[in-house]
Amino acid sequence: MIEYNLVASILTIAIVFGAVQGICAYSILAERKISAWLQERLGPNRVGPLGLLQPIADGVKFVLKEQVIPDHVDRVFYLVAPSIAVVTASIALCAVPVGRTTPAPVKPWTGTVAGEQQFLAQHGPEWKQTVEQYNDTYQFMIAPHLDIGFLFIFATGSLAAYAIVLGGWSSNNKYSLLGSLRASAQMISYEIPMGMAILGVVLFAGSLNPEKIIQDQADSGMWNIFYHPLACILFVTAVFAECNRLPFDLAETEQELVGGYHTEYSGMKFAFFFLGEYTHMVTTSLLVTLFFFGGWHFWGLNFDGFLGVVFKLIIFVTKMLAFIAFYMVIRWTIPRFRFDQLMGMAWKVFIPLTLINLLATLLVKHYGLPLLVLTPISLGLLLAAGWFTLVLPPEPQRSPIPFRPTSPTARTVMR
Amino acid sequence: MPVPPSDIRWVEEPKLGLAEMLYLPSIAQGMITTMKRIVQPKITQEFPEQRPQLPANYRGVHRLNRDEQGRVRCVACYMCSTACPAHCIDIVAAPSPWPDREKYPETFVIDELRCIYCGMCEQACPVDAIELTTLCDLTGFSREEMMFDKEKLLSVFDQTVQRGTDPVRTRGGRLGVASELPPEGGVTTSSTAQS
Numbered sequence: 160m161i162e163y164n165l166v167a168s169i170l171t172i173a174i175v176f177g178a179v180q181g182i183c184a185y186s187i188l189a190e191r192k193i194s195a196w197l198q199e200r201l202g203p204n205r206v207g208p209l210g211l212l213q214p215i216a217d218g219v220k221f222v223l224k225e226q227v228i229p230d231h232v233d234r235v236f237y238l239v240a241p242s243i244a245v246v247t248a249s250i251a252l253c254a255v256p257v258g259r260t261t262p263a264p265v266k267p268w269t270g271t272v273a274g275e276q277q278f279l280a281q282h283g284p285e286w287k288q289t290v291e292q293y294n295d296t297y298q299f300m301i302a303p304h305l306d307i308g309f310l311f312i313f314a315t316g317s318l319a320a321y322a323i324v325l326g327g328w329s330s331n332n333k334y335s336l337l338g339s340l341r342a343s344a345q346m347i348s349y350e351i352p353m354g355m356a357i358l359g360v361v362l363f364a365g366s367l368n369p370e371k372i373i374q375d376q377a378d379s380g381m382w383n384i385f386y387h388p389l390a391c392i393l394f395v396t397a398v399f400a401e402c403n404r405l406p407f408d409l410a411e412t413e414q415e416l417v418g419g420y421h422t423e424y425s426g427m428k429f430a431f432f433f434l435g436e437y438t439h440m441v442t443t444s445l446l447v448t449l450f451f452f453g454g455w456h457f458w459g460l461n462f463d464g465f466l467g468v469v470f471k472l473i474i475f476v477t478k479m480l481a482f483i484a485f486y487m488v489i490r491w492t493i494p495r496f497r498f499d500q501l502m503g504m505a506w507k508v509f510i511p512l513t514l515i516n517l518l519a520t521l522l523v524k525h526y527g528l529p530l531l532v533l534t535p536i537s538l539g540l541l542l543a544a545g546w547f548t549l550v551l552p553p554e555p556q557r558s559p560i561p562f563r564p565t566s567p568t569a570r571t572v573m574r
Numbered sequence: 575m576p577v578p579p580s581d582i583r584w585v586e587e588p589k590l591g592l593a594e595m596l597y598l599p600s601i602a603q604g605m606i607t608t609m610k611r612i613v614q615p616k617i618t619q620e621f622p623e624q625r626p627q628l629p630a631n632y633r634g635v636h637r638l639n640r641d642e643q644g645r646v647r648c649v650a651c652y653m654c655s656t657a658c659p660a661h662c663i664d665i666v667a668a669p670s671p672w673p674d675r676e677k678y679p680e681t682f683v684i685d686e687l688r689c690i691y692c693g694m695c696e697q698a699c700p701v702d703a704i705e706l707t708t709l710c711d712l713t714g715f716s717r718e719e720m721m722f723d724k725e726k727l728l729s730v731f732d733q734t735v736q737r738g739t740d741p742v743r744t745r746g747g748r749l750g751v752a753s754e755l756p757p758e759g760g761v762t763t764s765s766t767a768q769s
Contacts, residue, residue, distance in 0.1 A: 193612070196611070196612045196616070197608055197611045197612060198611070199611065199614055199615075199616050199617045199618075200616060200617075200618050201616050201618040201620070204620075392598070488605060488608055488609070489601075489605070491608055492601065492604040492605050492607070492608045493601060541596065541598075542592075542596070544596075545592050545596035546592060546595075548595045549590075549591070549592060
């Protein structure tokens with residue numbers, strides 16, 4: 160059977176979490192730097208060379224700050240909420256590969272105990288050898304060989320909504336509550352297109368296991384984006400909403416809700432929310448990479464041995480960092496959506512589109528058509544959706560709220 | 575004033591086409607704009623190393639001007655402290671040791687923390703003795719340190735004149751009417767206004 164090496168596992172946990180927190184800290188610096196460059200500023204450049212020690216200074220500041228707990232909060236949940244944010248984000252991360260992985264060997268399905276015994280009797284030594292070979296290879300993943308892979312990641316990842324809801328509710332502040340209400344509605348709505356967008360990918364691999372999905376893309380050399388461009392667009396957009404990133408950061412709109420769900424938080428507790436959010440970003444970037452962009456695979460950079468391991472790690476991390484940079488540039492490109500537009504997009508556009516896309520994938524798989532047929536179908540669906548919105552009759556004008564002057568001196572306002 | 579109809583331009587809301595409905599082309603266009611901004615030269619001035627180029631009428635730290643003989647130009651007329659909306663100027667007048675004026679300031683203290691840098695003292699001064707300079711980095715460790723006395727304000731004059739950024743903005747380089755002794759038989763408003 161598959162064996163787990165305790166020492167290797169603990170080392171992996173330590174290294175992966177250390178690296179991810181480092182990446183989180185430095186993506187905050189990157190966020191500030193990129194925002195600055197876009198606004199023709201320089202960004203933080205005082206702490207250390209080029210401001211590279213800024214995250215450390217920020218961390219020290221967060222730790223040394225006074226831990227303010229306002230009087231009117233519900234203390235238990237107020238303290239629990241930031242921890243939930245970090246813990247759920249970290250748990251989701253452990254089922255995501257970060258470097259070279261190999262799918263675990265699978266016994267052919269025989270259906271009965273007798274059949275399995277017969278298989279072992281016939282192929283026992285070979286099977287044992289493959290399993291041992293698998294056990295000897297190091298997996299760049301905290302919890303390898305998790306067959307429910309994506310279900311687990313999505314289930315735990317969306318628990319982060321609890322942190323936001325609890326944080327907002329326990330703050331006993333109307334802005335926090337509004338922010339957390341928005342966040343919960345948004346996260347629940349976008350879970351659906353997010354999960355359904357990758358069902359096509361799962362159908363291709365025949366497994367929910369992330370190692371298997373990467374291996375399939377690496378074997379064929381065709382990343383899933385070539386087959387499922389529409390699913391990729393929908394997934395990336397849903398991820399933006401899921402991470403509460405601009406243009407979908409309705410949960411913390413500074414202009415409307417002061418700070419949203421974390422209005423009452425400061426110091427290390429606020430930092431925990433921040434850390435959870437950025438860990439979520441790292442996780443989802445890894446997910447986009449492994450679903451649609453071939454994970455650790457890159458054409459022509461497939462080496463054996465130690466060099467291969469290093470290259471695969473570098474390729475995977477580079478792709479992930481590219482996505483984080485993409486998040487940040489998008490942040491300064493698109494203005495924020497209105498809340499009804501956001502919900503309308505999930506329910507009226509994304510869910511129907513993902514369903515039709517899934518149907519197309521099913522049909523192609525069922526009738527054994529060449530897989531590349533899906534590319535034009537995907538793009539066609541996108542165009543059709545745009546055309547459909549154009550030919551739709553315009554939305555009926557909402558009746559304006561009648562203006563009631565509050566005082567005799569109030570002036571009538573032209574609508 | 576009514577705006578003539580020829581000056582009014584009506585802008586039609588642009589009609590959305592397929593490209594806008596798909597979002598993606600517009601987003602790509604936006605991304606190109608964003609990326610262009612990244613490579614543009616930055617306009618940040620890194621302050622302590624790079625001094626800002628301030629205009630000569632910048633309202634920074636005050637100074638007390640000196641006349642040609644190096645004496646303080648102030649005649650202790652209290653016009654500046656009367657004009658000051660923040661009441662930050664404190665003057666103690668004494669009989670002047672010099673023959674050209676009646677009074678001179680024995681002490682002249684400006685509370686730089688209280689000052690709002692409005693420049694009204696400069697406007698009020700009849701002898702152009704008080705001026706605001708382009709010194710903008712005013713820092714100190716205590717409140718007492720920020721009470722600028724006469725010596726300090728004169729040293730600001732020496733410093734800024736030496737630096738050459740703040741030329742003296744005087745009228746002809748001589749004392750104005752307020753420093754003159756009142757003529758025999760009382761002050762006439764017309765003579766003050768003419769000179």
